[in-house]
Amino acid sequence: MALIEFKRCPHCGKPTWQEFIPQAPPAASYWRCRDCGDRRDAKRIRVGNGALLNHGRLQTEHLCADVLIIDISRRGTRVCCDEDLPITVHMDQRVLFNPQLQPFGELAHYQPGFVRWIRDMEFGICFEHPLSLSTSDITRIVKN
Template structure:
């Protein structure tokens, strides 16, 4: 069970639930905000111009749809709704996300995620459990 406190986040400034994270040295604090999370300390791998080729899949109770992967990290991903088949998600909604970047392995299965933000047709998901892969391994898979 996680140790949590209700206090002000030094990063986003909101007073919200803070979660104690024992592995802090790369981060400035042992406490992580549950609202802003630690999405900025994970290196994002931009899919770039090949974004049209990298389709992931999301699944909720109401829908199962393809999405475009804009960038991905061990902690989450920035996704774009496909123009031909728009996806409607809500902030805070739980969903399953499959990056479909490998034929098998960690980037080929569904990961429980939470929608953290929505802007225009893009939205960000935070993985409930970070991927076991390092950013450099994800980059090799995306770039090849």
């Protein structure tokens, strides 16, 4: 469970909820605002709106379901639940995620990770181990 405190954000200056991040450097602070900025340190690649391209597979201890991929990076992904088949996940829950973006290779297999954040129907998954593919390789796979 994340350590959370209500305080003034050093970046945007407004009082907001912030969470303690144990691996601060190269960041200026161990606290990160939940409202401002992009907290991800890896470049995200936005997935297109193609019907089959943006469907990934999520597996937990109790269910296996399709999710819509909004974006993906070497360190994680942002996904959205299908409105017709909503699923319930919790913060820090261990999951397996298969992007299904390749017929074979790293983006065709389940990646272990955990749920990092949840907002309505969207949530973020942080991979346990970053993908070995470079950002440009991921971009090429997604765009082709």
